[in-house]
Each structure stands twice: as C-alpha cells, then as structure tokens.
Amino acid sequence: MAPTINWALDLLVGWVGLSIPPDAAVGYVLAALVQVGMILNLAAVGGLVFIWLERKIAGRIQDRLGPTRVGGRFGWLQTVADGLKLLTKEDLMPTSADSLLFRVAPYIGVAASVAAFVALPFAGGPHPFVVQRLDIAVFFVLAVLGLEVFSIILAGYSSASKWSLFGAMREAAQVVSYEVPLGLCAVVPVMLAGSMDLVTVGDVQRGGFWNWHVLNDPFTLIVFCVYFTCATASVNRAPFDLAEAESELVGGFHTEYSGMRWSFFFLAEYSSMLLVSLLAAILFLGAWHGPVPLGMNGEGWLGSVVGLGVANYLGNLLGLACLMTKGVFLVIIMMWVRWSMPRLRIDQVMTTCLKYCTPLAAVCFLGATAWQAAFPAGLLWRPPTPGLVEISEQKTSPGGAAARSQGREPLEAIGYALPPLRGFSTEAPQ
Amino acid sequence: MILASLVTEPVGVAHYLIVGAVLFIAGIVCMATKRNLLGVLMGVELVLNGANVNFIAIGSPYLRGDAASVGLDGQLMALFVIVLAAAEAAVALAIALNFYNTVHTIDVDAADQLRG
Amino acid sequence: MIWHSVLFTLFAAIACGFAMAVVFTSNVVRMAFYLVISLSATSGLFFLAGADFVGAMQLMIYVGGTLVLLIFGVMLTAQQRFVQMRPSRSEVLLAGLLGAALLVLLASAAVGVPTWRGSGPKAAALDEPPLTATPIALGLLGFRVDGDPDDGQNRAGYLLPFEIISVHLLVVLVGAAYLARTRLTAGSLAQQPPGGFEQDAAEDRIAEVEAIAADSPGTEGPPT
Structure with a gap:
C-alpha cells in the first residue's frame, strides 16, 4: 500500500516540480495511519452498533421493546446518547487506589483487543485484505487476545475494593481454565489447513459450504462448539461473566470506574467479541467464502466481464461482506446466549472448561487427525487451492531437492503437506 | 551523537x-x-529473557547475514529456554506456596530454618 | 533514517527501561506489571529480528506465565505489610555497583567484535516478513531446511531434545501440582494461626494451582 500512496503523491507533487521516491517515509506513515484508522473505526463503530443491538435483542427476548426514543422508532442513536452521557460524567478514583495501575488498566484492554485485529484478514485470495499478513497469524491473535485479561486483573487489584478484587481473582481462575481448550480447538483447523496463516486457513475452505472446516468431519463440529464456548468465556460474556457478576459483586472489576474509563472496558469487550467471532468464522465457517461458490477472487464469470484486477477487488468486497455477516451472526448468538442462560458459579466454570471442554477438545483433535489421515482429500468435491497447489507442484518442497541430491528421501516422505517456504531455496544446488 | x-x-x-x-x-x-x-522469581525471568535476546540476535538472518548466522538454532534454543522458563516458574511457584504456608510470609530472609 | 533502527530503539528503550523499573520499585504488583511490559517489548524485538514464531511464543507463554506470577503476588501479598518490602541500603548499593561493573564488561565485549556491528544492506531488506513456523516445526521433528548441505553445514534436528523437554515438562507439572497440593491436604489446615487463610481460601487456592498446572501443557507443543 505504501508504494501506491507514494506513487499517487509523486503524481500530485509533480505539478510543482517535486518528486517522491517509491520508498519515501511519508507513504509508509500514511499507509500505517489509514490502516490503524480503519481498525480503530471497526472497533469503535462495531462497539456502538453492538451495544444498541444487544439492547434491542435483550428487549425482544424479555418481551419488551428496548430503546425506542433516541433517534427515531428503533432507537438508533441510543448508544451515541449514552456515550455523550459517559463523556460528561465525573472521572472518579478511590483515594486508596493504586493510581498508576488504575489509570492504565482500561487502556491495556482496548490496546490488546484492537492490536489483535492487525493480523486478522478480512478477505483472502491473491490480494488479501489484511494489515499485516503473518505466517503465525492464529497464534499471534490468540497471544495478543490473552493480554486483555491483564486489564481486568490490574483494574480489580488497583481499585482497592473488595468487590473488584473478587472479580479479578475470578477472572484469573477463569483464564487458566479456558485458555487450554481454546488453544486446543484452534489447533484443529490449523492442522486441517496445514498452515497457521489465516489467509491460507480461509482459502482452503473455498468451494462450498461442505468444504468448511466445521463440516469437514463430525469431530470438527464438536470442536467448533467447544471453541465457541471457550471464546464466550474468553470475552467474559454471560454465562461466563463472573468477573463482573453484577448481582453478586456490584460491578466486579469495574465497580470503582466511571465515565470514559468505564466505557473503555466495554469497548474492549465488544471489539474482542467481534474478534473471536471473526476468528471462529475464519477458522471454522469458511471465512470469506460464501456457502456456494460466488465467483470471488477473479475466477468465473465476474473476471471475464470486468477484468481480473477489478474482479479481484470486487470479490474481496464480497468476501468481506460474507465474513462480516458470519461474524455478526456469531456475535448475535453470543447475545442470545447471554440473555437466555443463567450465570455459572466459578467452580462450575472451571469444571466446564477443564473437566469437559479440555478432554473433549483433545479427543476431537485426535479424531480429526485420524479422519484427515483416512480421507486426506475429504469426502466431497473440493476445488484446488492456490496456496496448496504450489505444494503439490513443487513436489519435494523445502530442502527436498537438497535431500534428493544427498540420496535421502525427500521431506514429503513423512506424509505432511507443507505450505511453500518463501526465502528458502527449493532448487537443487548446482 | x-x-x-x-x-x-x-x-x-x-x-x-x-x-x-x-x-x-x-x-x-x-x-x-x-x-x-x-x-x-521475576529476576530469574528477566535473566532468562536476556539470554533469549542473545540467542535470537545471534540466529537472526537480518542482523548477520545468512552465512554468519547460526540459522534456526538460535530460535530453537530460545524456544527451549521459554519452555524451561515456564517449567521453572511452575516449580518455583509451588515452592513459594509451600514456603508461604510454612512461614506465613514471602520474605526470603525468613528462610533460615536450616541454619546450624 | 532507517525504520528498522527506529523501531528497534523504541522497543529496546521500553524493554530496558521497564526492566530497570522492575529493579527499582518495591511494590510487587507494579513490579509484575513492569515485567509484563518489558517482556512484551522484548517480543517486539524478536519480531524485528525476524523470529516471529518465537515472538508470539514469548507473548503467549512468558507473558502468560508472568500473569500467573502477578496473580500470586496479589494473592500472597494482599495484606498491606507485604506490599512494600525493602532491602537495606548497603545491599542495594553493593548490588548496583556490581551490576554496573558487569554491564560495562558485557557491553564492551558486545561492541568489541567487529562482525557483530550493524551491516547495511542486510538490515535494510526487511520488506518480506519471514516464514519461520514451518522450518521450526520441521526442526523440532528432526528435519532442518535451513543451511546448505553441500558445504558440510548440514545441521542437526531437534527431535530428541523436543521429546525430552516434553517429558520434562510433564514431570515438572505433576511435581508442581504435587508440591502445592500435599502441603494443603496433609498439612495442618486446622492448626492455622489466627490471621491465616481460612478453609475456603485454601480450597480456592488448590483450585487455582490445579488450574495453573493444567494451563501450562498448552505450552508444550507449538501448534504448527
């Protein structure tokens, strides 16, 4: 993106006789600002919409209307009005609080949940919509998302309040319970795709809904359910919202917060809800691919009508719409669960995660591995994936040529499909 | 400058x-x-972390060039250090817990019961 | 101006500054917080050096492990008398002097080797993000894809160390759970002095320790 911006700027300043080289700093700074701005907007606007949506859904589930006044019949502007109210509230801090940690805690949560979007692709194909395509994107997203609990524990500790500390301790007990099954579940689609790159994980599910990882075999269906349960726990949503159990702990970890700092916790919560939902959609629900082949990525009829480049872009937009639809659908399910299920006790949370979810995920991991070994090509028709075609073409990919030259068996003999290795020579040494 | x-x-x-x-x-x-x-304990974590920085630097292809770097060995060693640090933290925390249950403080100066 | 160097300076300053802050503060919870920031900045340094897998691993395990330290800090030191514990002034002075001397020694050794200084073109060509996950996973399986087999540099794989460390980790976790549990069951809960924690607190703590022990196996196999 940066060279494109520099090229455009070069055209602009060309009128006054100046020139900008393609690798000028200004392009990189602008590109970074644009991408950061888009992610921040997604988190903030997503938060606005989801809070309104949650109130409407809660109303419907409880047989009432929800917000109806601010901004017309459906209360569209209710969240904006709430935000204005929060802005004007006094910012309080308890005298015995640890002032530094108390101030810093909300920002850590927001920073962690927004930073995880950096590695999340919104559309795939040859030119994916992603800020930074990482080889280890799944791992990175989970690791950064794990930092969010710091904000809750620090807030709970630094408030110097009994209720807050209870909330923080519950969160601590909860985080060590759900992280194990969450990680185990995320490994299964990674194993099926043969890569931790989210773009590749999404693109191997192309073709149709029968190719989605969730429908790959019976085990992945269970794994998806376990993942979604643990993801709900990881974003502190009911029935796992023990850290802020408002009927027992006043407000839990945010008891002492008010005004904007308080709302930052909710911004973080809603944007990480969207994040884990999008991650679930990419890992299990076919990512940016529609339930039937929609002619994305420039293939099919669209490419022949408007040209490949434009078709790629349009296909990416279509994929973005698909992915967001799936993500928002999962977020709505989380809200539905929240307003229909009673809250678990802390020991029940730990029992659920450690005694049921973890063994279930482990067994399903083994089952999915066995299924993959039994039916490596799947049961139904699967179109070739660009990334993986390369693998089968460069038969002996990494170091294989070198191994052959030494008379050893190539790496493919161990039976794993490998993603192409950029930066490593695949040619035989002369 | x-x-x-x-x-x-x-x-x-x-x-x-x-x-x-x-x-x-x-x-x-x-x-x-x-x-x-x-x-x-946090001091031990910092020490191990400093060692990791050295491993990564020596193994980085960006800093030394492919020929001079030790290649993936640096990163693999760093991984082993991280895993061992996790194991060390688990044991040390268990010891800390026992220590606290025995002497009801976490002041290391209180651990002088083996004095002759 | 080189972006790589700017980012390196930024992350290095954060890592070193907060490591120093860990030394100089005496509040245990703040210490843990500074440690988390220092470790996170170090993972940024790893990303800059092209070791993205290790960087993410650092974030997940090291920082997550420190989270556990933080929780224990809160649990064990929630009483006010433990929050601040200072060593004597002479100890601090002696440690500071020795530390400064050692730092000068190490730094002069690091700067003294000519091939360790910055080399221009290599550090500038950083546009392509590295691919390290698959080579590392293959290395752990015993296959090395880096290095050139022709010039005698065929490097060894790490299958045996990987297996050893997996078993080691399992043993450590069982041992840690056992260590933390025996004291609480066989020990004298009934003979706790006044002011010690009560029964449910002890049970909560058992649950915590079990949870922590169960958490760490996730660190064992890098999911590649």
Whole structure:
C-alpha cells in the first residue's frame, strides 16, 4: 500500500516540480495511519452498533421493546446518547487506589483487543485484505487476545475494593481454565489447513459450504462448539461473566470506574467479541467464502466481464461482506446466549472448561487427525487451492531437492503437506 | 551523537547483545536485592529473557547475514529456554506456596530454618 | 533514517527501561506489571529480528506465565505489610555497583567484535516478513531446511531434545501440582494461626494451582 500512496503523491507533487521516491517515509506513515484508522473505526463503530443491538435483542427476548426514543422508532442513536452521557460524567478514583495501575488498566484492554485485529484478514485470495499478513497469524491473535485479561486483573487489584478484587481473582481462575481448550480447538483447523496463516486457513475452505472446516468431519463440529464456548468465556460474556457478576459483586472489576474509563472496558469487550467471532468464522465457517461458490477472487464469470484486477477487488468486497455477516451472526448468538442462560458459579466454570471442554477438545483433535489421515482429500468435491497447489507442484518442497541430491528421501516422505517456504531455496544446488 | 546514530545506522548483533546485557543485569540485581520471593522469581525471568535476546540476535538472518548466522538454532534454543522458563516458574511457584504456608510470609530472609 | 533502527530503539528503550523499573520499585504488583511490559517489548524485538514464531511464543507463554506470577503476588501479598518490602541500603548499593561493573564488561565485549556491528544492506531488506513456523516445526521433528548441505553445514534436528523437554515438562507439572497440593491436604489446615487463610481460601487456592498446572501443557507443543 505504501508504494501506491507514494506513487499517487509523486503524481500530485509533480505539478510543482517535486518528486517522491517509491520508498519515501511519508507513504509508509500514511499507509500505517489509514490502516490503524480503519481498525480503530471497526472497533469503535462495531462497539456502538453492538451495544444498541444487544439492547434491542435483550428487549425482544424479555418481551419488551428496548430503546425506542433516541433517534427515531428503533432507537438508533441510543448508544451515541449514552456515550455523550459517559463523556460528561465525573472521572472518579478511590483515594486508596493504586493510581498508576488504575489509570492504565482500561487502556491495556482496548490496546490488546484492537492490536489483535492487525493480523486478522478480512478477505483472502491473491490480494488479501489484511494489515499485516503473518505466517503465525492464529497464534499471534490468540497471544495478543490473552493480554486483555491483564486489564481486568490490574483494574480489580488497583481499585482497592473488595468487590473488584473478587472479580479479578475470578477472572484469573477463569483464564487458566479456558485458555487450554481454546488453544486446543484452534489447533484443529490449523492442522486441517496445514498452515497457521489465516489467509491460507480461509482459502482452503473455498468451494462450498461442505468444504468448511466445521463440516469437514463430525469431530470438527464438536470442536467448533467447544471453541465457541471457550471464546464466550474468553470475552467474559454471560454465562461466563463472573468477573463482573453484577448481582453478586456490584460491578466486579469495574465497580470503582466511571465515565470514559468505564466505557473503555466495554469497548474492549465488544471489539474482542467481534474478534473471536471473526476468528471462529475464519477458522471454522469458511471465512470469506460464501456457502456456494460466488465467483470471488477473479475466477468465473465476474473476471471475464470486468477484468481480473477489478474482479479481484470486487470479490474481496464480497468476501468481506460474507465474513462480516458470519461474524455478526456469531456475535448475535453470543447475545442470545447471554440473555437466555443463567450465570455459572466459578467452580462450575472451571469444571466446564477443564473437566469437559479440555478432554473433549483433545479427543476431537485426535479424531480429526485420524479422519484427515483416512480421507486426506475429504469426502466431497473440493476445488484446488492456490496456496496448496504450489505444494503439490513443487513436489519435494523445502530442502527436498537438497535431500534428493544427498540420496535421502525427500521431506514429503513423512506424509505432511507443507505450505511453500518463501526465502528458502527449493532448487537443487548446482 | 550516539542517539542520532541509533536511528540512522543499521542495527547489528551488538545492539541486541547490549539489550540482552541490560536485561540480564537487571535480573541479577533484582534477584540480589529483592526480599520478596516473587521479586526474586521475576529476576530469574528477566535473566532468562536476556539470554533469549542473545540467542535470537545471534540466529537472526537480518542482523548477520545468512552465512554468519547460526540459522534456526538460535530460535530453537530460545524456544527451549521459554519452555524451561515456564517449567521453572511452575516449580518455583509451588515452592513459594509451600514456603508461604510454612512461614506465613514471602520474605526470603525468613528462610533460615536450616541454619546450624 | 532507517525504520528498522527506529523501531528497534523504541522497543529496546521500553524493554530496558521497564526492566530497570522492575529493579527499582518495591511494590510487587507494579513490579509484575513492569515485567509484563518489558517482556512484551522484548517480543517486539524478536519480531524485528525476524523470529516471529518465537515472538508470539514469548507473548503467549512468558507473558502468560508472568500473569500467573502477578496473580500470586496479589494473592500472597494482599495484606498491606507485604506490599512494600525493602532491602537495606548497603545491599542495594553493593548490588548496583556490581551490576554496573558487569554491564560495562558485557557491553564492551558486545561492541568489541567487529562482525557483530550493524551491516547495511542486510538490515535494510526487511520488506518480506519471514516464514519461520514451518522450518521450526520441521526442526523440532528432526528435519532442518535451513543451511546448505553441500558445504558440510548440514545441521542437526531437534527431535530428541523436543521429546525430552516434553517429558520434562510433564514431570515438572505433576511435581508442581504435587508440591502445592500435599502441603494443603496433609498439612495442618486446622492448626492455622489466627490471621491465616481460612478453609475456603485454601480450597480456592488448590483450585487455582490445579488450574495453573493444567494451563501450562498448552505450552508444550507449538501448534504448527
């Protein structure tokens, strides 16, 4: 993106006789600002919409209307009005609080949940919509998302309040319970795709809904359910919202917060809800691919009508719409669960995660591995994936040529499909 | 002068080694001066982390070029260090818990029961 | 101006500054917080050096492990008398002097090797993000894809160390759970002095330790 911006700027300043080289700093700074701005907007606007949506859904589930006044019949502007109210509230801090940690805690949560979007692709194909395509994107997203609990524990500790500390301790007990099954579940689609790159994980599910990882075999269906349960726990949503159990702990970890700092916790919560939902959609629900082949990525009829480049872009937009639809659908399910299920006790949370979810995920991991070994090509028709075609073409990919030259068996003999290795020579040494 | 050269000149292995040294020294001083058992543990974490920085720097293809770098060995070693640090933290925490249950404090100076 | 160097300076300053802050503060919870920031900045340094897998691993395990330290800090030191514990002034002075001397030694050694200084073109060509996950996973399986087999540099794989460390980790976890549990069951809960924690607190703590022990196996196999 940066060279494109520099090229455009070069055209602009060309009128006054100046020139900008393609690798000028200004392009990189602008590109970074644009991408950061888009992610921040997604988190903030997503938060606005989801809070309104949650109130409407809660109303419907409880047989009432929800917000109806601010901004017309459906209360569209209710969240904006709430935000204005929060802005004007006094910012309080308890005298015995640890002032530094108390101030810093909300920002850590927001920073962690927004930073995880950096590695999340919104559309795939040859030119994916992603800020930074990482080889280890799944791992990175989970690791950064794990930092969010710091904000809750620090807030709970630094408030110097009994209720807050209870909330923080519950969160601590909860985080060590759900992280194990969450990680185990995320490994299964990674194993099926043969890569931790989210773009590749999404693109191997192309073709149709029968190719989605969730429908790959019976085990992945269970794994998806376990993942979604643990993801709900990881974003502190009911029935796992023990850290802020408002009927027992006043407000839990945010008891002492008010005004904007308080709302930052909710911004973080809603944007990480969207994040884990999008991650679930990419890992299990076919990512940016529609339930039937929609002619994305420039293939099919669209490419022949408007040209490949434009078709790629349009296909990416279509994929973005698909992915967001799936993500928002999962977020709505989380809200539905929240307003229909009673809250678990802390020991029940730990029992659920450690005694049921973890063994279930482990067994399903083994089952999915066995299924993959039994039916490596799947049961139904699967179109070739660009990334993986390369693998089968460069038969002996990494170091294989070198191994052959030494008379050893190539790496493919161990039976794993490998993603192409950029930066490593695949040619035989002369 | 030196500060300006930090942003205008390419980073080499030496830069990383100095960072590693600072982390290492901070960890050592932390281990030596803290009376809180958990503070001593954090010092150990810092020391291991400083060692990791050195491994990564020596193994990085960007800093030394492919020929001079030790390749993936650096990263693999760093991985082993991280895993061992996790194991060390688990055992040390169990010991800290036992210690607290025995003497009802986490002041390491209280651990003098083996004195002859 | 080189972006790589700017970012390196930024992350290095954060890592070193907060490592120093860990040394100089005496509040245990703040210490843990500074440690988390220092470790996170170090993972940024790893990303800059092209070791993205190790960087993410650092974030997940090291920082997550420190989270556990933080929780224990809160649990064990929630009483006010433990929050601040200072060593004597002479100890601090001695440790500081020795540390400074060692730092000067290490830094001069690091700067003294000519091939360790920054080399221009290599550090500048950083546009392509590295691919390290698959080579590392293959290395752990015993296959090395880096290095050139022709010039005698065929490097060894790490299958045996990987297996050893997996078993080691399992043993450590069982041992840690056992260590933390025996004291609480066989020990004298009934003979706790006044002011010690009560029964449910002890049970909560058992649950915590079990949870922590169960958490760490996730660190064992890098999911590649």
